[in-house]
Amino acid sequence: MAEDQSKTAGPDLTRGVECGAIPDGGKLLGHVGEAQVLVVRVGAEFFAVDAFCTHYHGPLADGLVADGALRCPWHHACFDLRTGEALRPPAFGPLACWSVEQRNGRIFVREQRKSAATAPRALGGAPERIVIVGGGAAGFAAAEKLRREHYQGSIVMLSDDDAPPVDRPNLSKDYLAGSAPEEWVPLQPEQFYAESGIDLRLKANVTALDPQRREVILCDGGSVPYDRLLLATGAEPVRLPISGADRPHVHALRSFSDCQAIIAAAGAARRAVVIGASFIGLEAAAALRARKIEVHVVAPEARPMERILGPEMGDFIRALHEEHGVVFHLEEKPAAIEDRQVILESGKKLDADLVILGVGVRPRTQLAEAAGLRVDRGVTVDAYLETSAPGVFAAGDIARWPDPHGGAPIRVEHWVVAERQGQTAALNMLGRRQQYAAVPFFWSQHYDVPINYVGHAENWDDLTIEGDIRAKDCLLRFNRNGRALAVASIFRDLESLKAELAMERDS
Template sequence: MAGNHSAPSGPDLALGIALADLPDGGKLVGHRDGEPVLLVRRGAEIFAVTATCSHYGGPLADGLVADDSVRCPWHHACFDLRTGEALRAPALSPLACWSVEQRGDRIFVGEKRKKPAPAPRESDAGGSQERIVIVGGGAAGFAAAERLRREQYQGAIVVISDDEALPVDRPNLSKDYLAGKAPEDWIPLRKESFYARNGIDLRLATRVADIDVGAREVVLGDGARVAFNKLLLATGAEPVRLSIPGADQPHVHTLRSLADSRKIIAQSGAAQRAVVLGASFIGLEVAASLRTRGVEVHVVAPEERPMERVLGPEMGDFIRALHEEKGVIFHLGDTAASIGASEVVLSSGSTLAADMVVAGIGVRPRVDLAERAGLATDRGVLVDAYLETSVPGIYAAGDIARWPDPHSGESIRVEHWVVAERQGAAAALNMLGHRKRFTDVPFFWSQHYDVPINYVGHAEGWDAIEVEGDVTAKDCLLRYKRGGRLLAVATIFRDAESLEAELAMEQSNA
């Protein structure tokens, strides 16, 4: 992912700094051999790690130190200060670490520490004959495979994906990549060589037709069978398709895959006007990206305010005004009735010119496999606190999983990228027998032009919203409560407070 390649700032840490310049609990950014280094003091211990997050290059000095870890202010990745290990998604790559020496009342940063070599893995023939099969090549499936190898799992790993592309950084498909601000090489989570190097049998463009629970096999679309000892279902969600006349034309798009994003980009070059159906996060991010490319954008949605169901009326009004400032034209309280070759006819009778149409009217979890296999489902695949389904040895993670959330006390299903990655990693640990409860607080971010919205927790409904700060000034924190209990927090440009809210919710789960 993107890093911070600006000139190093702060003191040259090889020359040392005064101990008094780094109080207990303090952070300081300097550099060593041209690389930005973050110093963190925890009592008598001082840690030195890369100063920028390995996900998108967020400034860790602005993050939160909790115990012996540091959390990124942008997207809430978490790193071990002792080892640099990426403890939580969305970061997957570790931070570099440096040796630190205290001489009298000064601190010196020495050489970069070498990463310990992983224990050698035995070959399948000479080692474990176990096989873990992962169905799905999205965030959860990738994170599970990556974590299994990081934990030095010795058995075979087979990842079966019906996508033609390597696992990708999906949030970018509607954000920077779609807007033309992110290069193609940002998009794969790992290069193709990663899978071969780590002994991960990644089968792309491959459909799983059924799960034979009794035989412990998955049945592929061509009739071939793949045996498993443990199985992870990470089939994700699929866009809700339009059912109106004209929805099957080549200039009508949904956005879920890299191929989808590429098609929209290709058409946007010649398009003058686009109609986005739906004022969801994905729809509005597409609107922002297309406006960045100079396309005229009309957004059609049935609700009164965009995002009101998730963020409430005040934030909804702000989001609408933000997009209108950038030239987006809203048609709210309306829906599309039909799509022609160059226009969209609305239910109200209005007609909008359209060279291209993007439908962002929601997604539905892909639970067909689970249902046919007899797994317990209820608006998703039901899992326990360890992400195990009703069939022992079969786990589910990501958009399809409905799990018992300790903070809200409810069984919830969340369609967020970071949650999927974290669940994939947790499921991997549990397939290895660690018995780790999934208690992470849900987190997502949305980007609208230069305005990021961070959201921690989960509130399907609330009876009170407390607003701190000024939403219109893009400096605010909103608390979503029900019965006096805090369920979620949304922030704009209050990154530290977002991290603190997440930590407080985690501690209440303990």
């Protein structure tokens, strides 16, 4: 998904441009030498920053300027225009910044500024020991944020995975399809953790929590003390209670090792059956088609994704996959899995060298429940992401928090939500008392079609469609009582960003 940056575009900014050429809130793409640079105007001030997002190199010239920050059109990362700092995931790396000079009604972009070391904030009363249980999006984002905030205490991250934190969305998209190299998968190189003073312990199986003694108990009988604890245990794939679901050619897709096992199996596979028309299931179907494997999708619903995106988008997604050769078996359920076949309840038999389970996930709340924390379809947290046990926070797929945008408590299983919650939890473990108020966001990729979704609408009473879904140019608003709870879009990136901003300001 990287932009081609081999050729420069726009004017040579070192030669200057008229101030009037850039309106307030506007942007101008140009270059300084071989570097693409974006000039942004906010009132009478001009800023010059990298033209591409540090996440997946999204074109920031197509983004949104608001509140002194620049938002990426692709996956809604956000950067401070003054410092270049990544304010919101999924980006963590800062943008480079250039010096700007105004003279005689013109602006000139000069040399790239050295990264200014941010002044350490006062951390009076900060805990000495922070433990993070979980090595996914929320856990990584929390650890990274703690160090970026100049926290000097101990950070221990306990992960039961065998790999450091990875970019999980890539596992069902480009990496699985074979179009992204393996070096794109880790969120940071292994040395990042040692260099940052983060004690990352892989294959660390936590068996219990003791909130009274403030200890985490490990399977080997050892314990890790904490002053603040973040539970970020995530979710685990649902396993089907049918015969053959544990056969070697049947795979779930959650971890890096899951993805590697599927890729290895795909090398000799001719036919695959994907059970479940979830986002993960359908992204996996698209990735397997990119590898020239025949794919059949089995799902109980009449339309894929109808419950989340509505009937019109569901019909479009089905047609899109069918155009690429996917065969659907809707309103069907698997009854059994044999060595080379999936048998449906209707009696139909589908040949399968490879089976992918995409039937959803369940939050891993067992540790919280056993420790006596309040659990209600997830680990219950307050607006600051603190659980019912003082000093214990939860973030990511397990957290059920009071949604300031929709009213009722919600739990959301999306990557960017987990990362943003991890960052907020980090600040609150340092005593900042920052409410979590970010609008939920996720994206899905099907072949060359991206679907962006902001907000959260478990149910709605009105669905309005702007544009043409079939033409891949649309924006859908999911409304209840006249208020937009969520917006889904295809190639309406700027409108998606504006909808997110409106929801933020409406809370």
